[in-house]
Amino acid sequence: MRLYAAVAVSGFRRYATYRVATAAGVFTNTVFGLIIAYTYIALWDQRPHLGGYDRDQALTFVWLGQSLLTAAALMGGSFQEEMQERIRTGDIAVDLYRPVDLQLWWLAGDLGRAAFHLLGRGLLPMAFGALCFELALPASPLTWLSFLCAVALGLLVSFALRYLVALSAFWLLDGAGLNLVSTVLSVFFSGMALPLNVFPGPLGTVAEALPWAAILQVPADVLLGERHGPALAGAFAFQAGWALALLAAGRALQAVATRKVVVQGG
């Protein structure tokens, strides 16, 4: 356990090194937050209470999305490219030889990275949004606490999905294509493109049942106070269920994949 904690800490510190890049990222998140916020204002001005949100809630959703974007690696750009590169070059054989669990090792590193991005690229855009717009942030510390739980579970689901994508490199060798598809799906079905409760009819129902909903839509609903009592427990169960199922799938796929590895002598 201490080992994985150390891996997580080094993941945190690795990303904390790039200060200029983090500042640039905060700037980008803020610019995009501004653009999307104005389009949502135009939309909610015409249709107040669209999707059950009022305008302030919709704006909170925008800034929350920008804050979680990098932490949950919704646009990619995290461990999966590195892992695919190790699979392509064969370095993965060295990783498999180590007395650690492959999945937990990458999970620890990714959670460390996510923790840094939550602080480094999450807080400032949210603070900027709260300064410029009227946001519907909760007053109760209990809501904040359940929100943090929802974010943690969401990060777990996000990792589990990307681990499956990373493992695909055992068969495809070059993961670029699947990474892109994964990015498209996660941006669209997490609620990043538009909150899922605004999706019309059956599309909305399907989108809210898919695992990507656990990454942004569910934490947002928890923060906005849309889930209470049994509904809150249901939300956690939804996230935890997907996390367990996807992590188990990753484990199974990994077992199949590692049987394929042939270590070349030399």
Added chain:
Amino acid sequence: MWVRSTMTYRTSFVITTLGNIAITALDFAAIALMFSHVESLGGFGLAEVTFLYGTSSTAFGLTDLALGSMDRVGRRVRDGTMDVLLVRPVPILAQVAADRFALRRVGRIIQGLVLLGWSLPRLDAEWTWDRLLLLPVMVLSGAAIFGAVFVAGAAFQFWANDACEVQNSFTYGGTTLLQYPPTVFTRELVRAVTFLVPLAFVNWLPALYILDRPNPIGLPGWTGLAAPLVAVACCAPAGLAWRAGLRTYRSTGS
């Protein structure tokens, strides 16, 4: 060369191309979904917003195809591989542009043109000859303005060598901004992208001229015709900035 290298992993290339089509299609889906709830956004109907989207996306797609690799300059400066480009007898800007040239970027241009073609017959515009002529001119000068932003951003990376995301907020952020009507945004923001970083000339001002709509910050309609002049005016300082940046380049040794 880069075209052939991507073809090596054929399955992946097919998935990448399909992914690109999906990414651009789903990009517009957000706007389409918005219009499933409302008739107009900022006073602009679906056809007009699609027109803005199509022009912005096509112009950006052209620039992205030619110069999309410019954000690698920061990495090259950091790891010192810029040296390789300096010793070759080809203009450095051309080499940077050709670096990791990705054919799949054509997808965005196709998507932009398809949406543009869909919107044109549905627009409530009086097609006089100057408006018809302005249409291709605005896309090309829009691509040139985006190009100037790309080159200026790459020049900036000689100083701030891992800040390529700042560039993204002007390029990707710029094209996202221009996909929505100017009336949606505050006047300060519209002023900033008209006078500070003249992205408004990519499509907002020419489109207002074509659609014969009032300018939200009170500029006269003919400013839309000035797009090519603005494009030239942008490219000159961007080129100078690139040369100045290249002069300050110091290799990393080792």
